[in-house]
Amino acid sequence: xxxxxxxxxxxxxxxLFAEQMPFNQLLGIRVTHYDFERVELRIGMEGKxxxxxxxxxxxGGVTASLLDVxxxxxxxxxxxxxxxxxSPSYLKERFSRLGTIDLRVDYLRPGRGxxxxxxAHIIRSGSKVAVARMELHNExxxxxxxxxxxxxVG
Amino acid sequence: xxxxxxxxxxxxxxxLFAEQMPFNQLLGIRVTHYDFERVELRIGMEGKxxxxxxxxxxxGGVTASLLDVxxxxxxxxxxxxxxxxxSPSYLKERFSRLGTIDLRVDYLRPGRGxxxxxxAHIIRSGSKVAVARMELHNExxxxxxxxxxxxxVG
Amino acid sequence: xxxxxxxxxxxxxxxLFAEQMPFNQLLGIRVTHYDFERVELRIGMEGKxxxxxxxxxxxGGVTASLLDVxxxxxxxxxxxxxxxxxSPSYLKERFSRLGTIDLRVDYLRPGRGxxxxxxAHIIRSGSKVAVARMELHNExxxxxxxxxxxxxVG
Amino acid sequence: xxxxxxxxxxxxxxxLFAEQMPFNQLLGIRVTHYDFERVELRIGMEGKxxxxxxxxxxxGGVTASLLDVxxxxxxxxxxxxxxxxxSPSYLKERFSRLGTIDLRVDYLRPGRGxxxxxxAHIIRSGSKVAVARMELHNExxxxxxxxxxxxxVG
Numbered sequence: 001x002x003x004x005x006x007x008x009x010x011x012x013x014x015x016l017f018a019e020q021m022p023f024n025q026l027l028g029i030r031v032t033h034y035d036f037e038r039v040e041l042r043i044g045m046e047g048k049x050x051x052x053x054x055x056x057x058x059x060g061g062v063t064a065s066l067l068d069v070x071x072x073x074x075x076x077x078x079x080x081x082x083x084x085x086x087s088p089s090y091l092k093e094r095f096s097r098l099g100t101i102d103l104r105v106d107y108l109r110p111g112r113g114x115x116x117x118x119x120a121h122i123i124r125s126g127s128k129v130a131v132a133r134m135e136l137h138n139e140x141x142x143x144x145x146x147x148x149x150x151x152x153v154g
Numbered sequence: 155x156x157x158x159x160x161x162x163x164x165x166x167x168x169x170l171f172a173e174q175m176p177f178n179q180l181l182g183i184r185v186t187h188y189d190f191e192r193v194e195l196r197i198g199m200e201g202k203x204x205x206x207x208x209x210x211x212x213x214g215g216v217t218a219s220l221l222d223v224x225x226x227x228x229x230x231x232x233x234x235x236x237x238x239x240x241s242p243s244y245l246k247e248r249f250s251r252l253g254t255i256d257l258r259v260d261y262l263r264p265g266r267g268x269x270x271x272x273x274a275h276i277i278r279s280g281s282k283v284a285v286a287r288m289e290l291h292n293e294x295x296x297x298x299x300x301x302x303x304x305x306x307v308g
Numbered sequence: 309x310x311x312x313x314x315x316x317x318x319x320x321x322x323x324l325f326a327e328q329m330p331f332n333q334l335l336g337i338r339v340t341h342y343d344f345e346r347v348e349l350r351i352g353m354e355g356k357x358x359x360x361x362x363x364x365x366x367x368g369g370v371t372a373s374l375l376d377v378x379x380x381x382x383x384x385x386x387x388x389x390x391x392x393x394x395s396p397s398y399l400k401e402r403f404s405r406l407g408t409i410d411l412r413v414d415y416l417r418p419g420r421g422x423x424x425x426x427x428a429h430i431i432r433s434g435s436k437v438a439v440a441r442m443e444l445h446n447e448x449x450x451x452x453x454x455x456x457x458x459x460x461v462g
Numbered sequence: 463x464x465x466x467x468x469x470x471x472x473x474x475x476x477x478l479f480a481e482q483m484p485f486n487q488l489l490g491i492r493v494t495h496y497d498f499e500r501v502e503l504r505i506g507m508e509g510k511x512x513x514x515x516x517x518x519x520x521x522g523g524v525t526a527s528l529l530d531v532x533x534x535x536x537x538x539x540x541x542x543x544x545x546x547x548x549s550p551s552y553l554k555e556r557f558s559r560l561g562t563i564d565l566r567v568d569y570l571r572p573g574r575g576x577x578x579x580x581x582a583h584i585i586r587s588g589s590k591v592a593v594a595r596m597e598l599h600n601e602x603x604x605x606x607x608x609x610x611x612x613x614x615v616g
Contacts, residue, residue, distance in 0.1 A: 020207050021204070021205055021206070021207060021213070022201055022202050022203070022204045022205075022207065022213075023202065023203055023204060023205055023213035023215060023216060024205075024213070025202075026180070026202045026203075027215075047176055048176050048177065048179075048180045049176070049177055049180075050175070050176045050177060051175055051176075051177055051178075052175070052250065053174050053175060053176065054246070054250050055250065059175070059176075059177035059178070059219065060219075060222050060254045060257070061177060061181075061215060061216075061218055061219020061220070061222050061223070062177060062215075062219070064215055064218035064219065064222065064257060064259070065213065065214075065215020065216070065218065065219065066215070068214050068215050068218065069215070092208070096206065096208050096209065099261065099264075100214045100259075100261050101260070101261060101432075101437055101439065101458055102258060102259060102260045102261065102410065102439070102456075102458055103214070103218060103257075103258065103259045103261075104256060104257070104258045104412070104566055104610065105218070105254075105256060105257045105258075106255070106256045106585065106586070106593055106610060106612075107253065107254050107255060107256065107257075108585060108586045108593070109586075110253075123568065123570060123608060124409075124568070124570045124571075126460075128436040128437065128460065128462055129409055129436065129437055129460055131409065131410070131568055131570070133608070146585060146595070146610070148410075148566065148568060148608070148610065150409055150410055150458055150568075152434075152436065152437055154436055255586075255591055255593065255612055256564065256593070256610075256612055258412055258456065258566070260431065260432065260439055260456060260458075262431060262432045262439070263432075277414065277416060277454060278414070278416045278417075278563075280614075282590040282591065282614065282616055283563055283590065283591055283614055285414055285416070285563065285564070287454070300431060300441070300456070302412065302414060302454070302456065302564075304414075304563055304564055304612055306588075306590065306591055308590055328515050329512070329513055329514070329515060329521070330509055330510050330511070330512045330513075330515065330521075331510065331511055331512060331513055331521035331523060331524060332513075332521070333510075334488070334510045334511075335523075355484055356484050356485060356487075356488045357484070357485055357488075358483070358484045358485060359483055359484075359485055359486075360483070360558065361482050361483060361484065362554070362558055363558065367483070367484075367485035367486070367527065368527075368530050368562045368565070369485060369489075369523060369524075369526055369527020369528075369530050369531070370485060370523075370527070372523055372526035372527065372530065372565060372567070373521065373522075373523020373524070373526065373527065374523075376522050376523050376526065377523070400516070404514065404516050404517065407522075407569065407572075408522045408567075408569050409568070409569060410566060410567060410568045410569065411522070411526060411565075411566070411567045411569075412564060412565070412566045413526070413562075413564060413565045414563070414564045415561065415562050415563060415564065415565075418561075
């Protein structure tokens, strides 16, 4: 029963991030995997997401945005895993307090590709603060960026 | 004469960032100050830039994007200040190699406001690598975020 | 009365950091200023603190250590400012939970000098997490490094 | 022949870091593995390296120092792998310019243990700048910290 509640809540969070956050919709973020261990987000390359027009490269801010969202979602899943109350009102109150404290992005290679895949996992969990590490690859598996985010949980 | 060339090149870089980079246009970035010491960028709050829809707060990725652009522009200005050749072909070749190596954003307060102002200044300059610090405030002067970016120059 | 208690507690924290933490003593850290707004620490250059022996430069790890300590102390002061209970047992319990979550150091110039001065101030305070910014200068005022630290407070 | 030169140079760098850098000796750093792919450093817990005396925990500055050294050494190895000239004078000139630009440490768990093992690998290599990721574990395999360092190479 509790497992089912948790899965429903997780599904609700995915919907919230992908369909109710305007900037995530502007970027075209889709949630292609989401459980308590790992999140995977995808966006397709589009002209409007380009930074450097001479080389048709993804804007570094899009990379940062995707990694921040992926980190936030895995932290949300990690919190969920420890909750006892899954009422919509409690969840909304709880997750509206979740926020990024700091984010580091290491840009490894130019953002070339037709699709970009962001993944995240938790490296430090806690009742007040959680830390996640994120990665961005393109559709060919080229590693484009690493990220690390510290999130306020409580 | 050289000073005039430098100012023209600076103006060209401002145009490049504000009018030729699609994602900067999507965000609505305007360059409201730009010299060799300091850059100031502004965007107006718009529905599409919202992250948290319950609280109408700027998406953290927009903050990261603005700070990255501000840092990159001040680094470009700083490079320009040391050049001898201002031909368009040289400038294009030179600045197409400029890129962000790493970016850290410290989120201080929720991104509430009607306008957001990003500023940047250089803390380490060099022929290969430069480091900039950036800040984001809203129209009331509330300090929303700090950033630090390391850029490849050469 | 409460102000006096707070000042005594602050003095106790300074003693704790400077005289009871073995690695701080090994580095020779002295607390030369400490109030609720600002901390200043100093160390003298010593042969054992050198990293690069060809150029007689302070080891980057010493810089990181000093900045982390300065950040932790200003966060401790900032917490103290909001406490109501100043009993030694409460203070000890409270501050033994204070810890660094993440630290970023930007190295600006080689660590040359006879004395190094670390300062810190708070950029984000809170009941769970605080963020501080730190600087390292030498005795001539040359700016050697910047730091940013995120600390668990609660 | 060239392979032998490279291995000798690598061995020289290990000696330089472990035996000629005073602060590394103060910390008791030993190089227990070093090739072009991976470095492993070890230190034993000692009273003088303690930060928090109530809990007998490694000072966060020691963690930062070890991670910075591990990152610098793997970057040095990575440069070496691309050199053609291995004369001592060239190597000395070349490596005296290698320096840390920025360092981020994520502290995951308290530094408890009798021995600490730092490892590093390259995530971005280049002729001007390289980026490394580092980890610190204790003798039981407990993961204590992550690090990311950006280094000036050229």
